[in-house]
Amino acid sequence: METQAPYVPKNKVRIVTAASLFDGHDAAINIMRRIIQSTGCEVIHLGHDRSVEEVVNTAIQEDANAIAMTSYQGGHIEYFKYMYDLLQEKGASHIKIFGGGGGTILPEEIEELHAYGITRLYHPDDGRKMGLQGMINDLVEKSDFLVGDTLPGSLDELVGANNPTIARWISAAENCGEQHGQALVSITEKAAAIHTPILGITGTGGAGKSSMVDELVRRFTMDFDDKRIAVVSVDPSKRKTGGALLGDRIRMNAIKHGNVFMRSLATRQANLALSAHVQNALDILKVAGFDLIILETSGIGQSDTEILDHSDASLYVMTPEYGAATQLEKIDMLDFADLIALNKFDKRGALDALRDVKKQYQRNHNLW
Structure with missing residues (x-):
């Protein structure tokens, strides 16, 4: 397999990484988030044993482009579906979901989760075909979109606003400051x-x-x-x-x-x-x-x-x-x-x- 060059993002891509609840296996996510970081992304890393609610709330406050999880504890069907549902419920359907779990996630389960709305789950066969950098390139390319080009409301609506609105205002300042100068x-x-x-x-x-x-x-x-x-x-x-590496939340x-x-x-x-x-x-x-x-x-x-x-x-x-x-x-x-x-x-x-x-x-x- 030829060594793949890292994908170069066109936008500032922010990705939340973690291992799922009741999962102490963090070796895989640590490898992946280091490659994601070296591919030019800002990685908000939470560590291992993280609940869906914690990951989703973090992704919303950080106004992330995507969530990347590993799950080796056997509850991946329920975990990823609940994550998708919670993002929809909280008005953050634009946040993409990626995951992997080695051989613990079966091919038919991957198909089921893809059909449910999960952006991409990677199987060991993907690793053999694409390589580690190839999988990360695929993840980052799918997450490479501009956040903050549209303001979430008027200035008056910012007073006492909810977390998604506050987060989007900060992204607008960070990513599109000239556009929203006034x-x-x-x-x-x-x-x-x-x-x-x-x-x-x-x-x-x-x-x-x-x-x-x-x-x-x-x-x-x-x-x-x-x-x-x-x-x-x-x-x-x-x-x-x-x-x-934005790792203070750990x-x-x-x-x-x-x-x-x-x-x-x-x-x-x-x-x-x-x-x-x-x-x-x-x-x-x-x-x-x-x-x-x-x-x-x-x-x-x-x-x-x-x-x-x-x-x-x-x-x-x-x-x-x-x-x-x-x-x-x-x-x-x-x-x-x-x-x-x-x-x-x-x-x-x-x-x-x-x-x-x-x-x-x-x-x-x-x-x-």
């Missing part, structure tokens, strides 16, 4: 008069920012059951392929709540911690009527302070493993952060790190 200007003007607090969370990659966001959301929803909270999470795009369990909206954004540009469209997304969420917005950046370097331009309060998350104490003098956020969280405090040297960070904070702010 509408976005109107949103910016309206948002300027709305004082929804924005908490910006930043820090190095792997410091535990997403886990911190999850805990904050959990406590917020427990204490304020009548308030709505939105999370905007940014991850870097790969410069080589244009793809991105670590977040508290967002499965009726008062929580989450949107993942790829930077779509090199060497920046935030997307160029993040301010549009924040303005849209303000107008939509959220009571608190959390903005999480991708992992940053020592000199990045971009979060300050978009937030009212900033939280810098770090770990005890920053190297020598002199490295603290290079971290620009220690000059500007309103709060500093020293995460993963169970690691060796954490008490020494706390002492050194406190000293550096005192030096930076002349608190003698």
